[in-house]
Amino acid sequence: MEVIASGAEAVITLENDTIIKTRIQKRYRVKDIDEVIRRERTRTEARLISEARRCGIPTPIIRDVTDFQIKMEYIDGIPLKKIISPLLSQMIGELIGRLHGCGIVHGDLTTSNILWRDNKLFLIDFGLAYLDKTLEARGVDIHVLFQTYESTHENYEELIRSFKIGYSRTFKDADEVIERVKQIESRGRYA
Amino acid sequence: MSDITILGLEGTAWNLSAAIVNEIDVVAETIAAYKPAAGGIHPREAAQHHANHINRIVRETLEKGGNTISAVAFSQGPGLGPCLRTVATAARALALSLDVPLIGVNHCLAHIEVGRWKTPAKDPVALYVSGANSQVLAYRMGHYRVFGETLDIGIGNALDKFARSVGLQHPGGPKVEELAKQAKRYVPLPYTVKGMDFSFSGLATAAQESSRKHDLSDVCYSFQETAFAMLVEVTERAIAHTGKDEVLLAGGVGANMRLRKMLAMMCEDRGVRFYVPERRFMGDNGVMIAYLGLLMYKAGSRTSISDSGVNPNYRPDEAEVIWR
Numbered sequence A: 001m002e003v004i005a006s007g008a009e010a011v012i013t014l015e016n017d018t019i020i021k022t023r024i025q026k027r028y029r030v031k032d033i034d035e036v037i038r039r040e041r042t043r044t045e046a047r048l049i050s051e052a053r054r055c056g057i058p059t060p061i062i063r064d065v066t067d068f069q070i071k072m073e074y075i076d077g078i079p080l081k082k083i084i085s086p087l088l089s090q091m092i093g094e095l096i097g098r099l100h101g102c103g104i105v106h107g108d109l110t111t112s113n114i115l116w117r118d119n120k121l122f123l124i125d126f127g128l129a130y131l132d133k134t135l136e137a138r139g140v141d142i143h144v145l146f147q148t149y150e151s152t153h154e155n156y157e158e159l160i161r162s163f164k165i166g167y168s169r170t171f172k173d174a175d176e177v178i179e180r181v182k183q184i185e186s187r188g189r190y191a
Numbered sequence B: 001m002s003d004i005t006i007l008g009l010e011g012t013a014w015n016l017s018a019a020i021v022n023e024i025d026v027v028a029e030t031i032a033a034y035k036p037a038a039g040g041i042h043p044r045e046a047a048q049h050h051a052n053h054i055n056r057i058v059r060e061t062l063e064k065g066g067n068t069i070s071a072v073a074f075s076q077g078p079g080l081g082p083c084l085r086t087v088a089t090a091a092r093a094l095a096l097s098l099d100v101p102l103i104g105v106n107h108c109l110a111h112i113e114v115g116r117w118k119t120p121a122k123d124p125v126a127l128y129v130s131g132a133n134s135q136v137l138a139y140r141m142g143h144y145r146v147f148g149e150t151l152d153i154g155i156g157n158a159l160d161k162f163a164r165s166v167g168l169q170h171p172g173g174p175k176v177e178e179l180a181k182q183a184k185r186y187v188p189l190p191y192t193v194k195g196m197d198f199s200f201s202g203l204a205t206a207a208q209e210s211s212r213k214h215d216l217s218d219v220c221y222s223f224q225e226t227a228f229a230m231l232v233e234v235t236e237r238a239i240a241h242t243g244k245d246e247v248l249l250a251g252g253v254g255a256n257m258r259l260r261k262m263l264a265m266m267c268e269d270r271g272v273r274f275y276v277p278e279r280r281f282m283g284d285n286g287v288m289i290a291y292l293g294l295l296m297y298k299a300g301s302r303t304s305i306s307d308s309g310v311n312p313n314y315r316p317d318e319a320e321v322i323w324r
Helices: A031-054 A086-101 A135-152 A156-170 A174-187 B043-065 B081-098 B107-118 B155-165 B173-180 B201-213 B216-242 B257-270 B286-298
Strands: A002-006 A010-015 A018-023 A062-066 A069-073 A114-117 A120-123 B005-010 B015-022 B026-033 B071-077 B102-106 B125-129 B134-140 B143-149 B246-250 B273-275
Touching: A018 A031, A031 A062, A031 A069, A031 B216, A086 A114, A086 A120, A086 A135, A086 A156, A135 A156, A135 A174, A156 A174, B005 B043, B005 B081, B005 B286, B015 B043, B015 B286, B026 B043, B026 B286, B043 B081, B071 B081, B071 B107, B071 B286, B081 B102, B102 B107, B102 B286, B107 B125, B107 B134, B107 B143, B107 B246, B107 B286, B125 B216, B134 B216, B143 B216, B155 B173, B155 B201, B155 B216, B173 B216, B173 B257, B201 B216, B216 B257, B246 B257, B257 B273
Parallel strands: B005 B071, B071 B102, B125 B246, B246 B273
Antiparallel strands: A002 A010, A010 A018, A018 A069, A062 A069, A114 A120, B005 B015, B015 B026, B125 B134, B134 B143
């Protein structure tokens, strides 16, 4: 067993070809709150991963869900941050268009949370995902991704243009959301 | 001795305060706090209070420490409109009569900067919690970015609102904290964190409902445990996200010992340092306004009279940080 990531909320380990995401106990929270939150979030995350797949978005296959733990398929792909191109960005746009069309907001879209395997894009880490159909939630979701583009990729303007083409192709309300993204940018938050 | 001496005026809400600082320390400070006769802060009454006292507190502050003043700084926002306008008017008049520059400062950032001055914190994730404001901020590329914030009311107002509804006098926060110490058990209340943001309005209402069925001290305890856990969780997320290794607590609600203890625990578990300024620098105070004014003065910032209008919704991430 190998620890591959340790975030604010969970520890992720790898066992053979299975990822184990365990939400860890927080000493500062009373036990009643802590257990309820960890249990609910674990359940929600697993549900949204499966629901996204039903909407045609490649995600890890869930193998087991217990109180504070999800066991899921390990996607042995290449993080997009290493290979991003305008064409791939357009494919990301298509992927997120489908996700939003399905009513899901990812909440943490970065080029590290999208993997390339078998000529397909996989979306991972639904830890902050939730169901929301508002322009604001969708706009923030995309804004966060564009910020990753800007901070880590030189040709970010081209990547953003390509994303928008793909997003408009799979999602009917794309124009409104893109309009909202501009507004969110001008507010200058969610850095 | 330092040459630059700034007079700062604070009066965004309940506390009217004037202070003089130089680069080394606080030179003088005078305060006049508004206490509502009943209920919470009434914006017009608070503004009237500020208008009644501002002459006196400025005069006393200047008598205590003001031989030469380099500039007058004031809270340009955010805050209650009538209060902001009263204090801004006084600041303009004072700058003109002393013939020195005027500097409008962001009230939220003043809370953080005074903390960086009066504690060893250098580049912290700041949890700023007061009556009207609840935000998690950190500096990045020319701005203090808001990483998470309340989607409705500030934690202080939530505590006050709940406290008033169960018959506790304003300000309710300290009374809730006292009662919580006698609690026997936790009563479930809604815990609302959405991504990096939190919400307190529903919690205050639920706590009010809950107090009809449960012991008041249990509800006070549960309110604190729930609300503070939300704040600490988002603060921890911001640390993980930014990779910073310090947490600074700012704002009046930072006086709460349970909140401090929870933050200290989280920081210890994550291996980051935790800083809390002296209490007089936590709630609204003139010192922080004077000190941010000093930083801005040194960086060459001046506010012309025509640009000195107040902004009750002045966001901390709008302010260009030229002093760091």
